[in-house]
Amino acid sequence: MRAGRGVVGRAVSAVVPHVILIAFCAAILLPLLWLARVALTDKVTAYKLPPEWVALRFDNFVEIFATFGFGRAFLSSVIAAAGSTAISLPLATAMAYAFARFATGGMPLRLFVLASQMLPPVILMLPLYTLFQMAGLINSWTGIVIAHLTINIPFLAWILVAFFQGEVEQLEQAARVDGATRFQAFLKIAVPVAAPGLLAAGLLAFILSWNEFLFALILTGKATNTLPVRLASFQTQRGIEIALVAAGTLVAILPVLALLPFMRRYLIKGLSLGALK
Amino acid sequence: MAAVATVNEIVRRDRQFGWFMTAPGLAALVLVVLFPLFFTIFTSMFEYTLVRPGYDTFVGFDNYRSALAQNYFVESIWVTAKFVVAVVLIEFLIGFTVALMLNAVTRFKNIYYPILLMPLLINPVVVAQIWRMFLHPELGIVNYLIGLVGVSKVNWLGDPAIAFWTVVMVDIWHQVSFMIILLLAGLSALPKEPYEAARMDGASTLQSFLHITLPLMRPVIMVTLLIRLIFAIKTFDLIFIMTRGGPGTATDLISYFIYRSAFYGLDIGQASAISVVLLIAVLALTAYLYRYMRSLA
Amino acid sequence: MKRLLLATAFALGVATTAQAQTVHVLMETVPDTDYIKALLPEFKAATGIDVDIEAISYIDMHSKLVPQLTSPAGGYEAIVVDFYWTAEFTKAGWLMPLDDLIKRDKVDTSVYVPSLMNLVGKVNGVTYMLPFYNYSMGIIYRKDLLEDPKEQAAFKAKYGIELKVPATWDEYKKQVEFFSRDTDGDGKIDFFGTINQGQRGDCISMQWSNYLYGNGGQYHDANWKATFNSPAGIKAVEDFRDDIAKHGPTGAESFCFDEANSVFGQGKAYSFVTFNILLSGFNDPASSTVVGKASIAPNPIGGLNGGWGWAIPNSSQDKEAAWKFIKWVESKEIVKKRTLAGGAPTQAWVFDDPDVVAKRPEMGKLKTLVATAQEFPTFTYTVDFVEALGRELNLAVSGQKDPKEALDTAAEEFNKLAKKDGLLKE
DSSP: OOTTOOHHHHHHHHHHHHHHHHHHHHHHHHHHHHHHHHHTSOHHHHTOSSOOOOOOOOHHHHHHHHTTOHHHHHHHHHHHHHHHHHHHHHHHHHHHHHHHHHOTTHHHHHHHHHHGGGSOHHHHHHHHHHHHHHTTOTTSHHHHHHHHHHHHHHHHHHHHHHHHHTSOTHHHHHHHHTTOOHHHIIIIIIHHHTHHHHHHHHHHHHHHHHHOOHHHHHHOOTTTOOHHHHHHTTEEBTEEOHHHHHHHHHHHHTHHHHHHHHHHHHHHHHHHHHHHO | OHHHHHHHHHHHHHHHHHHHHHHHHHHHHHHHHHHHHHHHHHHTTBOOBSSSOSSSOBOTTHHHHHHHHSTTHHHHHHHHHHHHHHHHHHHHHHHHHHHHHHHHOOTTHHHHHHHHHGGGGSOHHHHHHHHHHHTOTTTOHHHHHHHHTTOOOOOTTTSHHHHHHHHHHHHHHHHHHHHHHHHHHHHHTSOSHHHHHHHHTTOOHHHHIIIIIHHHHHHHHHHHHHHHHHHHHTOOHHHHHHTTTOSTTTTOOHHHHHHIIIIISOBHHHHHHHHHHHHHHHHHHHHHHHHHHHHHO | OHHHHHHHHHHHHHHTOOOOOEEEEEEESSHHHHHHHHHHHHHHHHHOOEEEEEEEOHHHHHHHHHHHHHSSSOSOSEEEEEGGGHHHHHHTTOBOOOHHHHHHTTOOGGGBOHHHIIIIIEETTEEOOEEEEEOOEEEEEEHHHHTOHHHHHHHHHHHSSOOSSOSSHHHHHHHHHHHOBOSSSSSSOOBBSOOOOOOTTHHHHHHHHHHHHHTTOOSBOTTOOBOTTSHHHHHHHHHHHHIIIIISOTTGGGOOHHHHHHHHHTTOBSEEEEEGGGGGGGGOTTTOSOTTTEEEEOOTTOOBOOEEEEEOBTTOSOHHHHHHHHHHHTSHHHHHHHHHHTOOOOBGGGGTOHHHHHHOTTHHHHHHHHHHOBOOOOSTTHHHHHHHHHHHHHHHHTTSSOHHHHHHHHHHHHHHHHHHTTOSOO
């Protein structure tokens, strides 16, 4: 790609991406660092300008777990997000493959799958509450996992169609000629080649579920509340408990750290997988 | 004749296999998609209010007419269109740039990547709350910092000319990584051979980008834009917490308009009617954009 | 189809009701909720009934409640209802009338402040709720500044009247002007006479109501025809706009009470018109730099009234237990304990209780504040009207619309809604 350029040119093109990435990461990180400082102080100090540097206190973190049940809410969120992602990813992958290879159901089916996602959530509230109550799924983890499936499956199916479409079909056809069944060709050839897309889409599905608010609000109760619902309760009639919000938000970002080792492999693998083709 | 029969057989088996693969996902979806759709379309033709819920009075298209006649409805559509175009385009441009850079580097990737994931894991309600604090004109850190370099206080959310772009900016901070993740996945799934061939032929980086990267990335770009577009149209929490549609009507998105019809006006019939109009518009737009972008390929 | 679903849901709901006695209550995150939570063991000891309080944010309550209330088998035995929603909830038939229970158990409802009983207790003569707490609006101000002899002398020299708790709206306006100062000499006000809550929606509508009353205006006449677009109303909008521009912080047209609160809590303002329940927060060192310096005064002409009530939804699974809980939480003993802890009571006697007054000297002023508070138009479409009014007021104070034009539009919408509700007849 960089043939015919001098040493200087090569050095510049090696440095430029890092400069841009560092600038971008700074834009993302600086507000979060300020948020961390808010989490480590109280409301009155958080609003003081010029900033007053007092001893950091961890009371907010203690309080959200001890008084506001963030441990339980964290667990609920993990169950909802991990559960709905784990179930929706295989279902949506199969669906997307059928859409991409065999145009199953054509455009109408694809639009239908996505249609409920185009209605404002406030409209979905009444019918879905009725439905879930009928099924006895109010205030249960099963209920919230199923509710999030309805968001994740359409979303994942649409994204994954793009990754399967981008693939070269010859590999699968070659496998078929060699005697593989359609399902084997899908599982052994198509899925591995689409792996970067699958992982990225799965990650986004996890995030969608992690942040989902309205279903969690109306379908869960005290024992099954997810983090977003808990966090929202810090907006009180006496103002926003911003220090608690900040502490709770930092806790909500934690899964990133848990995903780190997994992502490291994915990020390196992404390159080698591409080379495989 | 025999060959034709075999081809037909293959097509038939393909179709069967397609439905076999689609069925489990569809089964999980059918009730939760069909029922709300049916409920919404049906309700939109009745005088269904929270005070008197029920299907006693059929009103045909009256709800549609009265929705359109409401004050500031057209403004709300216009603000929504502006907002959606602004966030989707800007996020795409920034997101694609960052994704290309990330794809080009090998070192520090596992530092950059988790950092850009972080905003996505924050709930939109909280994003709105913390930015409202940072942008507090008297007590916010942002105005304090720009004050240090001599810029006078900016009225981020109270000035009609600025508030819209403030909300766009916060949305970008929050959502731009959505684009990056998908586009980066698309880039890392690209085959390497075409680039090597191009390099042999002496193509420049720009030429490779225009003639190899862009065409190969088209399906991923297309779906990324579409999904982001659909989510952007539903943007609600940001507005509800940060501005309530104000100042005046500067940030009055259609999702908040529908929320008001349903919960403040208590008119589920009318809120459903607006939702149906929105649904048809978004479906048509999706189908059109999808066809259009495929026709480019 | 919906009917069928509802019927099935009902059958399922009935099948699952035989449980141990627990009263599930949906409440809002306010200090009063915490005071009650702390007292619950007493109720459990006395009755053996568990109370499970789920406290969520105000802005999410309506979304959470409506599906519960429209369904025949709701998850809450008792709920709290904002005065905003009384007409809507009762008209929709979601709340159970309490008159029979009140008569049966000889509960004395005359202990409540009449203005609050009217606001959140009764609808068309039927009692649906017992008032729980009030959030009537008043003027929170800096006592230390008002009582400072130097300030008093300077004020008298400038205006020819005493600096004291304002007895007229005009007097308060003079104080706002007097205390607006440029302390660092950069030509811009940086200590504010007042802080406006100008955000579109209920924030501006609620605070502006005090300006309307202060200028002698009213929302509507006896026939429910809008009168707030009168000269008094226009003056109120102009005052509000000028306060933002001349006496308040930058960006007050986008503030709700949290932003205003923080400005006052940082010691950057003399006063602001707001909910009385915010006062106790300013004596908490974790959220205020003006501990011990804040006090409250009633709006001279009567400020805006506000309050919440206890109700039993018709979808309640155990109405008797819910009623037991409500009777307990509104009993004299518990009301006194709640008030001593810092609550905002609704029963008249507790404002004069010697123990309470000894601990909270501002009780006398709070009594006047609640007793003289004026009622926002409460009808089925209150919330819709609040939104329309809030939009027009915000357009006017952010300089996008002429005040008279804005009020005329809001009045037109008010009349339309009053007509829709059968109140205004042509």
